[in-house]
Amino acid sequence: MTMPDFPPLFTGTPADDPFEVACARADEGCDAGLITYDIGQTNLQAAIVFAPDVPLAEAMIMHPICGVGFQNALGALAPPEVAVHLEWAGGIRVNGASCGRLSVASATLDADSIPNWLVVGLHVNLWPETDDPGSTPDRTALFAEGCVGLDPAGLIAAWARHTLVSINTWSDKGAAAIHREWCGLVHGIDAPIEMQGKSGIFVGVDEHFGMLINDDETMHLIALTTILEPRPS
Numbered sequence: 001m002t003m004p005d006f007p008p009l010f011t012g013t014p015a016d017d018p019f020e021v022a023c024a025r026a027d028e029g030c031d032a033g034l035i036t037y038d039i040g041q042t043n044l045q046a047a048i049v050f051a052p053d054v055p056l057a058e059a060m061i062m063h064p065i066c067g068v069g070f071q072n073a074l075g076a077l078a079p080p081e082v083a084v085h086l087e088w089a090g091g092i093r094v095n096g097a098s099c100g101r102l103s104v105a106s107a108t109l110d111a112d113s114i115p116n117w118l119v120v121g122l123h124v125n126l127w128p129e130t131d132d133p134g135s136t137p138d139r140t141a142l143f144a145e146g147c148v149g150l151d152p153a154g155l156i157a158a159w160a161r162h163t164l165v166s167i168n169t170w171s172d173k174g175a176a177a178i179h180r181e182w183c184g185l186v187h188g189i190d191a192p193i194e195m196q197g198k199s200g201i202f203v204g205v206d207e208h209f210g211m212l213i214n215d216d217e218t219m220h221l222i223a224l225t226t227i228l229e230p231r232p233s
Helices: 018-028 062-077 152-173 175-183
Strands: 011-014 034-039 043-050 084-086 091-094 097-106 118-125 192-195 198-205 211-214 219-222
Touching: 018 034, 018 043, 018 097, 018 118, 034 152, 043 152, 062 084, 062 091, 062 097, 062 118, 062 152, 062 175, 118 152, 152 175, 175 198, 192 211, 198 219
Parallel strands: 011 034
Antiparallel strands: 034 043, 043 118, 084 091, 091 097, 097 118, 192 198, 198 211, 211 219
């Protein structure tokens, strides 16, 4: 298996469950920039450890930053006809169908506290779940969308590189720059949505990427921290 060639500031290690292992290593005090990964026959998984120096509500920007990083990475490696979009809660869509997701966990659930660590995980389908992809038109895989020649290890490395570029953009230009790019990639904006018991039109996000849903009477705000995964035990 080809090993990912990670950029400076990142170190990689294989792991059977990258997200769980990354959270465990972060809890033990590993350095930020650790990337755990697993390339299977049908999917690839990876996770990045971050060490935020801002409160959790602000640190959650790493989730959309990693989404932008993945979109840019796949956009650079896939054929030009492959369209990649991001769902607010972490879903990844390729040519309109679900192809994977981003997940996120933190050392704390307190939005006002600075977390000791934050981990963003990536799961991407490489091959379709069944031999009859037509039976699951809402789900797809990279190799079914014209990406057969794509090197999964190269995609993980490119995700790290492009994520680093987005982090630098955030550091140099602020959250507004990430906000503009992410909003150009988000799936379902200006369309009806139901999320966490709220329904209406998904009209955008606030400065901390909280979802704004307008039901004609109330503008509901769903904080991005609500998508945090339980810390693996």
